[in-house]
Amino acid sequence: MRQELRSLKLDQTPATVRKPGRPKGGRSGETRERILDAAEQLFADRGYDGASIRDVASAAGLQIHSIGYHFGPKEQLFDAVVARRADIMTGQRREALAEARQRAGGDAIPIVQLVRDYVSPFIQSASHGDVGWRNYAALMGRLANSPLGTEIIARHYDETAREYIAELQRALAGANPEDVVDGFSAMVAAMLGICAATGRPERLSGRRAQRPPEDSFETLVRFHTAGFLTLTIA
Amino acid sequence: MRQELRSLKLDQTPATVRKPGRPKGGRSGETRERILDAAEQLFADRGYDGASIRDVASAAGLQIHSIGYHFGPKEQLFDAVVARRADIMTGQRREALAEARQRAGGDAIPIVQLVRDYVSPFIQSASHGDVGWRNYAALMGRLANSPLGTEIIARHYDETAREYIAELQRALAGANPEDVVDGFSAMVAAMLGICAATGRPERLSGRRAQRPPEDSFETLVRFHTAGFLTLTIA
DNA sequence: TAATTAATTGTACGTATGTATAAATTATTG
DNA sequence: CAATAATTTATACATACGTACAATTAATTA
Numbered sequence: 001m002r003q004e005l006r007s008l009k010l011d012q013t014p015a016t017v018r019k020p021g022r023p024k025g026g027r028s029g030e031t032r033e034r035i036l037d038a039a040e041q042l043f044a045d046r047g048y049d050g051a052s053i054r055d056v057a058s059a060a061g062l063q064i065h066s067i068g069y070h071f072g073p074k075e076q077l078f079d080a081v082v083a084r085r086a087d088i089m090t091g092q093r094r095e096a097l098a099e100a101r102q103r104a105g106g107d108a109i110p111i112v113q114l115v116r117d118y119v120s121p122f123i124q125s126a127s128h129g130d131v132g133w134r135n136y137a138a139l140m141g142r143l144a145n146s147p148l149g150t151e152i153i154a155r156h157y158d159e160t161a162r163e164y165i166a167e168l169q170r171a172l173a174g175a176n177p178e179d180v181v182d183g184f185s186a187m188v189a190a191m192l193g194i195c196a197a198t199g200r201p202e203r204l205s206g207r208r209a210q211r212p213p214e215d216s217f218e219t220l221v222r223f224h225t226a227g228f229l230t231l232t233i234a
Numbered sequence: 235m236r237q238e239l240r241s242l243k244l245d246q247t248p249a250t251v252r253k254p255g256r257p258k259g260g261r262s263g264e265t266r267e268r269i270l271d272a273a274e275q276l277f278a279d280r281g282y283d284g285a286s287i288r289d290v291a292s293a294a295g296l297q298i299h300s301i302g303y304h305f306g307p308k309e310q311l312f313d314a315v316v317a318r319r320a321d322i323m324t325g326q327r328r329e330a331l332a333e334a335r336q337r338a339g340g341d342a343i344p345i346v347q348l349v350r351d352y353v354s355p356f357i358q359s360a361s362h363g364d365v366g367w368r369n370y371a372a373l374m375g376r377l378a379n380s381p382l383g384t385e386i387i388a389r390h391y392d393e394t395a396r397e398y399i400a401e402l403q404r405a406l407a408g409a410n411p412e413d414v415v416d417g418f419s420a421m422v423a424a425m426l427g428i429c430a431a432t433g434r435p436e437r438l439s440g441r442r443a444q445r446p447p448e449d450s451f452e453t454l455v456r457f458h459t460a461g462f463l464t465l466t467i468a
Numbered sequence: 469t470a471a472t473t474a475a476t477t478g479t480a481c482g483t484a485t486g487t488a489t490a491a492a493t494t495a496t497t498g
Numbered sequence: 499c500a501a502t503a504a505t506t507t508a509t510a511c512a513t514a515c516g517t518a519c520a521a522t523t524a525a526t527t528a
Contacts, residue, residue: 031475047380049283052515063477068517070475141379145372145430146281154437161438179453181439182428186457189423194416196379203388204395205415219413223420223461230460231453265505286485297507299488304505308486 032070034060037132039081044139048078048148079152082143085125085136086156092121093160097167108171112225118164119191119220126195127213134197141196144189161188168228175231183231187224194220266304268294271366273315278373282312282382313386316377319359319370320390326355327394331401342405346459352398353425353454360429361447368431375430378423395422402462409465417465421458428454 038059042051053074057064071077096117100109126137143149161184169180194216202210272293276285287308291298305311330351334343360371377383395418403414428450436444 045381047281047283049281053517054515064516065478065518066476074516138379144379145375145426145432147279147432150432150434154434158434158437165438176453178439178441178445178449179457181435182424182445182450182453183457184438185427185435186420186424186454189427190416190420192379193419193423198379198381198384200384200388200392201415201419203392204399204418205412207412211412211416215412216416219410219416219465220420222464223413223417226464227457227461230456287487288485298486299508300506302487 031060031062031066035062035067035070035077036081036084039077040132040139041135043078043081044135044142047142048074048146053077075148078148079155081136081139082152083156085133089121089125090157090160093118093164096121097160097163101167108173109167111168111171111228112221114164114167114171115187115221115225115228119187119217122191123195123213123217123220127217134195137192137195138197141192141198144192172228172232174234175228179231180228183224183228186227187220190220190224265294265296265300269296269301269304269311270315270318273311274366274373275369277312277315278369278376281376282380287311309382312382313389315370315373316386317390319367323355323359324391324394327352327398330355331394331397334401342407343401345402345405345462346455348398348401348405349421349455349459349462353421353451356425357429357447357451357454361451368429371426371429372431375426375432378426406462406466408468409462413465414462417458417462420461421454424454424458 035056039051039056042055042059045051046055053067054064056077057067060066067077071080100113100117104110122137122140125133140153143153165181165184168184169175169177172180194213197210199210201216202208205211269290273285273290276289276293279285280289287301288298290311291301294300301311305314334347334351338344356371356374359367374387377387399415399418402418403409403411406414428447431444433444435450436442439445
């Protein structure tokens with residue numbers, strides 16, 4: 001790892017100096033959340049191999065072994081980080097899909113609605129949510145094209161993704177189903193790119209600060225809706 | 235790193251057992267290429283932090299210090315891996331842009347042509363090129379949303395990217411320039427996703443093998459051209 | 469109150485890491 | 499042919515890594 005990043009201090013709640021022993025209430029959950037928060041930030045900043053268990057323990061204000069005690073080996077900790085918010089995200093998407101189905105009343109759901117409903121929870125969380133959600137969004141972007149990342153993403157996101165793809169294919173009845181999958185992949189890649197906060201869009205446009213993700217979100221919806229619609233034209 | 239991946243054997247040309255000493259011709263260049271090939275594959279498979287200098291040396295059939303001798307610290311080796319093919323890629327894109335400008339003769343270049351010319355060199359190399367190009371494409375996908383990756387990508391790709399963005403903005407005179415940058419970013423993200431070979435599209439579509447990148451390329455061009463064109467509509 | 473369980477600290481182990489140094493060997497140069 | 503430069507092997511160093519073990523403390527349970 002590069003040295004400049006090594007000395008990063010996390011702005012956690014000050015590590016309450018804890019003596020060994022069983023805590024009062026069900027404090028275990030609180031500690032687990034602290035570990036997940038620290039791991040989320042470090043994995044997002046340095047990647048899976050770049051962030052060590054020691055880094056995570058130190059950032060959470062705990063000893064090394066506490067990580068293993070709560071989560072087992074490193075890969076399970078990583079999975080737990082992804083899973084925590086994946087469950088929330090997936091819940092929102094399924095809820096939106098159920099509503100859209102009801103509103104469509106048997107007809108196909110409009111493309112623009114499907115795009116909006118799939119992307120919105122992610123971008124809203126990444127832009128209006130706390131620092132944890134921002135870290136999570138950056139982490140998802142990093143994971144996207146790595147073997148371990150896609151394996152974990154598959155476990156937590158593919159089921160819902162397939163539901164949306166099925167609805168997209170229904171709404172684009174004339175289109176090649178594989179084209180629709182490619183379009184979906186492009187949509188997800190754009191979504192992750194917007195929230196990854198890499199600084200590249202700023203460098204390419206000459207902007208000082210990052211464009212508000214909500215603005216990019218509106219552009220994404222228009223852009224990709226148009227892309228999907230053109231797939232029906234033979 | 236996960237153990238399963240550790241024992242990977244690279245199908246390099248059998249490591250010619252070399253004695254120390256100055257080689258006959260300017261053999262140095264050949265050794266450098268071997269190192270870059272090995273590093274390219276390992277960085278693509280395991281990421282920057284997941285691939286060690288020892289791995290690279292072993293895969294290239296050399297001792298550890300030879301890597302440092304030729305390329306200096308690890309980050310410079312990484313940069314050299316990216317730079318080698320970035321120069322080729324950038325050359326093709328600039329050439330295509332010059333041709334397109336000449337053909338347009340003062341008028342704006344058609345969107346579909348700009349999309350095609352920017353994406354084509356990458357996807358053609360990744361699908362028709364040798365294993366080195368495929369590794370390079372996968373590596374670029376991994377780099378996309380990481381800090382070190384975007385830093386290096388900026389160094390080697392941003393100048394040409396800005397030229398294409400300027401032409402896109404000219405062709406989309408009525409559009410918000412920042413929307414065009416977002417569209418460009420989406421296009422690049424889709425391009426990288428197609429070539430990253432993560433297996434996700436197969437999982438989402440139920441296909442057995444990977445869809446031929448040329449097919450996805452044609453879809454990408456149609457999809458993103460339509461996306462760009464819709465940005466002019468207020 | 470005695471036994472059990474949960475959560476933590478502290479330490480240790482074997483290995484892997486990036487980098488540096490020293491030595492060896494051979495082509496090239498003067 | 500002697501001197502120099504280039505390229506490699508071999509070894510070493512200090513640190514970092516993931517995981518495991520033992521000990522400690524406190525809440526809970528019977």
